[in-house]
Amino acid sequence: MKILIANRGEIALRVLRAAHELNIGTVAVYSMADKDALHVKLADEAYCIGKSFSRDSYLNMENILSVAVLAQVNYIHPGYGFLSESPLFRRLCRECNIGFIGPHERTMELMGDKVMAKEIAKKAGIPVVPGSDGEVATEEEALRIARTIGYPLLVKASSGGGGKGIRIVEREEELKGAFTASKNEALANFGSDGVYLEKYLKNPRHIEFQILRDEFGNAVHLGERDCSLQRRKQKVVEESPSPTLPADLRQRMGEAAVKCADASDYLGAGTVEFLLVSDGSFYFMEMNTRIQVEHPVTEMVTGVDLVKEQILIALGQELSMKDKPLELRGHALECRINAEDPANNFAPSPGNISFLHFPSGNGIRVDSACYSGADIVPFYDSMVAKIIVHGKDRAEAISKMKSALYELTIQGIKTNQEYQEEIISSDFFRDGDYHTLTLDHMRG
Template sequence: MFQKILIANRGEIAVRIIRACRELGITSVAVYSTADKDALHTQLADEAICIGKAAPADSYLNMERILSAAIASKAEAIHPGFGFLSENAKFAQMCEQCHIAFIGPSAEVIRRMGNKQEARNTMINAKVPVVPGTKEAVYTADYGLKLAEQIGFPVMIKAASGGGGKGMRISHSREDFTENFEVAQTESVNGFADDTMYIEKYIEDPRHIEFQILADKYGNVISLGERDCSIQRRHQKMVEESPSAALDDKLRAQMGEVAVRAAKAANYESAGTIEFLLDKNKKFYFMEMNTRIQVEHPVTEMVTGLDLIKEQIFIAAGEKLQWKQKDIHITGHAIECRLNAENPAKNFMPCPGKIDYLHLPGGNGVRIDSAIYTGYTIPPNYDSMIAKIIVYGKDRQTAIDKMRSALGEVNIDGITTNLDYQYDIITHPVFQSGNITTSFIENYFE
């Protein structure tokens, strides 16, 4: 087992990893930017090293400085969390070259699964159902239009290296295709330095269902059930829950088996997520694979009892999975709401600033993953998510009631958040019915 791990991240996920290290008796090393000198993760870690200025390019995205900090602190492994360098194949390869364990899959797997087109082809070869679409890369709008007409409108235009909703546009007809293609490609170039695009059939009003998998270095792969991530705003998840109200036991088992097959086809190791679209006829299609821990991993932990961060560490240290598929049982229901420092009334404009007073809920079945505290100043340089409210109940309605109570107890003074917006989602009759799709926000809140 590792003696010392460096956490190449910030905010609540850094705090989450530090706590797992503490429970395992592993020394934790935090890295931080000048904007984060008073951040909670720098205070909780056993050691903390400043790696640069506030801009992510000068700190949390600066591979050389992070590796220098790992070498200087004699850390044996680096946990990248999510975001930043967590799905950067070059960084994973640099860790390997420096003989520092990267807590995640290999650089080759990250590269292959990070390229959406190559990931699709890998799944097609493994007989995993995929959304009909292009098999080759697309670089021009004219060529893309010809392929889109063959596939049939509406189509989804996607960046091959995309993520987080960037580089994605829906085209409903040939008249709007060129403009949408060019906008998506520009976003891809600006966000990922890659102009490679692909096109797939747009599945109307689907549910977004993702399966959590664990895979070790010895070919053992298990599924930990699904998360329903259909509540999204512009492809950004807002509410996640497990299990999904749309799946019965038969479909759950079938999708879980396909997720395991997909992970094996990718030669995957560590915690990862196979993401599917589920249409109105209960047909499911592979969408992408996330080669990292997910923001919404706590809901899976709540219904399975497993600690996914610890499992990642065990796998990276070369241990075999201690669980077999027959050991995994989904019990009860969990829901997560993402609390962001943003103003929904002003097109979700980020609202950084000082927290004058903070009260977060607690009690039976309530979990808070956060790195904020009274007096903390949220910097303007990073993602606006400041906390995750996670609840657990014996069934979905109990979990909804608990979330409604928990959100009603949150009190944050000094900044504007999406708290009321989340409360409105949870209490909306359509959400409560469980009959939700990725169009929920668009249909009822915009």
């Protein structure tokens, strides 16, 4: 049995370790820029798939599948990003008789289209944010629908993510410009200019539920992650459980997440994302059909190895916890350490890491592919490491994270370490009093 890991960085190592623990062989692929990467050194086999840019390597389906056939792998694990949510890549794997560790292509198509996903959620009885019924084709149609929804509202790309193709519209006279700009950005980033309108919720929290579902229809949720601390719609700090979610609301939102998994005939590990407003109302936002960057906080509070579960589900096994009641133990936090310069508008800071020391100790975990002497190359995302801590309660977890960030030492490049320390030490974080725009109001 062999798994090809169609990714790089810390997630490639994460999958590699899970496969090794299951006594499954591993095949790494890498770009020329990653020839000295840890996942290349630690895999059982490794093959170069192209030049440094993603389009020539980690997004090159033909090259990846050629290696998969050559190496006679049984499955491909896509990680997150790159091809992880590509229905086309999923279909090509099937046509090459190679298993894919993730959902079926039809599920990826449906849930990857935000308009279709909202429709599925609505039919399943899950609350959705008021908005247009499907995509909006013209400015005139947008103006007419906007008068029904009311302002403020959002113009959002139907495909893609990462905050691209989204515009906030406060007044009617702003709508035409925002509509055109959103369509153009969506086309440039996702190859489709489809957009829809949605009511803008003021200062919501971003609450997402981890789900697992096997081919036998067994589905469970593993509690929530509060991912409200975002900078320009990019997650910065995540925690589980949420500091403000009461048990009854957790139950209702978790049940809605499982309904979404069933309605989309989901397979594997996925995440259902909701927006939660101050009156306790919650609304379906989207579903991510892959493992999430922030999955370790769920692992820390549940004791479930999500990547192993992904692999075992793909192998046709039933969920290991399908008959076990969910139990969240303690509290977990994750801080993303990125090679970026907060003093220079968070500009990327690629370069050589001349010295690196990661924190350690009871309840401290670091997911990273970096080491002293490693290069942070400019071709990919700027993540250096994820610092994850677990405590018996939230206060202990915060204390551990402060200690871990204090011990973390990275030399040779600029990072957001001090920025993270500032967040963790803030009054708003201590009190759990934050929302999706808190960091944008804080600075940068």
